């Protein structure tokens with residue numbers, strides 16, 4: 001039973017304010033802190049910001065905190081709903097309290113923050129170098145356990161640091177919003193070449209695959225992609241050229257996942273690419289964790305996987321509904337942190353609970369990123385300690401929900 005709910009303004013990993021919620025129940029007090037994106041899609045639920053430029057550059061969330069204290073909290077207490085069993089009804093109540101399609105009245109940050117235990121969770125707009133593509137990832141598919149995968153990831157990360165120092169000097173190892181390095185490179189193949197070398201030095205060639213999230217909505221306008229948008233001169237590409245670039249990268253590097261290769265409004269390019277796509281094709285900004293767009297993407301055959309970011313849609317129930325709809329189309333679901341994160345580790349449990357098989361939480365660096373990896377190692381240890389069979393998804397990450 002909920003006794004009271006208290007909101008507060010706290011910091012996210014970029015030093016911007018975000019919403020923290022304490023939920024006081026008959027079984028104790030539970031705290032959640034909401035993350036925030038930088039490469040946000042237009043279809044996402046609205047994050048309510050104060051807009052008062054005299055404090056925190058207008059990024060305060062006092063209005064959302066006030067909504068928790070005056071609207072959301074009292075309504076939940078009065079409802080008598082149980083936080084342990086009535087999640088769907090709680091989310092339904094929150095949705096109706098807001099009453100808008102994109103949660104603009106109360107703010108998706110406020111709504112998400114009220115969930116007990118469960119709060120959500122580098123190039124491009126995540127760093128200051130000239131790399132247009134936002135994320136270049138490594139996936140230790142050849143590990144035998146989650147804990148071993150963490151070891152492999154950390155060892156490659158440390159080798160990568162050495163490779164970057166050797167090539168660009170010690171001042172090049174500064175990191176971006178998601179804990180990854182941001183060396184002075186601008187082309188996707190340069191990043192992938194650095195990874196190939198680091199993986200080889202760590203002794204894991206063949207056991208670690210790669211993934212890319214160009215976050216291309218950030219550099220798309222009027223049918224043209226500018227992958228040099230952070231460089232001194234533009235590099236304007238038609239969708240067909242970008243498609244050719246992806247096909248060549250897929251041929252030359254062990255890439256297993258491609259997220260947002262095309263912009264959130266460029267549905268035609270997605271569908272064309274997906275006609276012959278050997279890898280997991282993940283919709284982030286394209287889908288915004290929203291059943292409406294998941295349905296549209298299935299109807300148009302635009303992708304084969306959904307990125308799950310709870311605060312793109314605003315409630316856990318709607319996010320789970322979107323995940324279940326994606327599963328019903330035989331897609332996979334990929335759980336994600338946000339670039340502006342908090343130390344809340346809920347998405348680790350969510351990924352396990354929904355059997356998504358994979359999650360992304362940045363580099364093995366920065367407290368708010370490793371909180372999720374540490375939690376997943378705890379879950380693995382807990383399961384093993386209870387004698388449970390504990391399978392690491394590894395190369396089966398796309399089909400984990402079927403086990």
Ligand code: PGA
Pocket residue numbers: 036037038039040041134213215284336337338339340
């Ligand atoms: P965001 O980036 O949190 O800035 O939206 C994460 C992503 O694009 O996957």
Ligand code: ZN
Pocket residue numbers: 213215259260284285
């Ligand atoms: Zn993305």
